[in-house]
Amino acid sequence: MFGKIHEIYSSISGEGISQGVPTVFVRFAGCSLRCGKTESKSLWCDTPYALGPNQGETKTVSNIMDEIETLDKNHGYQILLTGGEPLEGKNRDLSITIAQTIFSYRTKHGKPYPTSRVETNGSEKITLDPFFIFTMDYKLPGSGMENRMDSENFQILEKRHNSLDEIKFVVRDRIDFERSIEVIREQKIQTNILYSPVHGEVDAKELVEWIKIDNPPKCRLSLQIHKVLWGNQKGV
Template identity: 90%
Template structure:
């Protein structure tokens, strides 16, 4: 079992409901989406350096597990599978194998965070598997990628009924926010909802005012604390 890995490192979770938790990040290489890029606007992806499938090193499962355990000797950190896109192509099978292995060990040994959190872009189908927790993006019009979203994922999230799953809306402008409200109503979303502003395009304080007025269920503002602490750096 092999996959393309861009980097593995330890830090704290930077956003969402797991914000601040000590975490080992496994960043896969390769993502077919190009969010935010238009004729007049730039790509907004936080990790453009991991978008290409060749922007990573081919690693076997055993090597990845060894690296995770070297960073987390006591198995006390959250494990976050991110990208790139951890559910795209061969990354999907490797993500499953990593999560299954850790879930089995941590459950047996009564360790914290047995299920690995997966940050996924919404275009790949999620699963009912208990060894995953999902942070799933829904790409709004400003991303240019909304037509790539797999709407069946909303039904899977409802079936999962996992209190730790979350849906993330990255908001570029008022049109994006209004569309998010439509999606929440159309899909009858009951999962945790995250709102994040596109840096430099919408003020977080303005987004807060929009959230206060509409007050979608189980929603929260999610800012990237790692950028507050270290700036826009890799491996932190």
């Protein structure tokens, strides 16, 4: 089994409830969404260099596990599968195999973080598998991708009932925020909720005020601390 991997590196988790945790990132290549791209506004994806399915290098599971081992010899880092999109096409089977391998080894040997976190864009169906934790985007109107969202994922998250799963709303404007509140109410969401502003389009302090007024359950502001520390660099 093999797939296209853009990069594998170690850093800290930059956002969400695992923010600050030492992490090995496995970045898959390929994503069919183009968030934020409209006639008048530009793409806002953090990793446009990984959107093409032919970006990166072809790697086997063995290649990937060897690189993770090199970066994390003591098997103590969180493993984060990201992209691109780790659940799209051939990436899905590769993600499952990586996560199963890590889960089996770390559970057997009593190592921390046995469950791999997956950052997924909301258009691909998530799973009930216990070897995954999900950070799932819900694309709001400002992304131009809301019609690509798989609404069944909300029911799967409810069945998973995992206290570490999270739903992320990236907010471009007030319309986006109001739509997020509608989605939370319509879907009766009880999962952890992250709010992130589109850089340069929404002031984070203004987003905080909106959050304070509506105060959805289990919600928090999520800023990308890796950008605060290193700027918009790759591999950090």
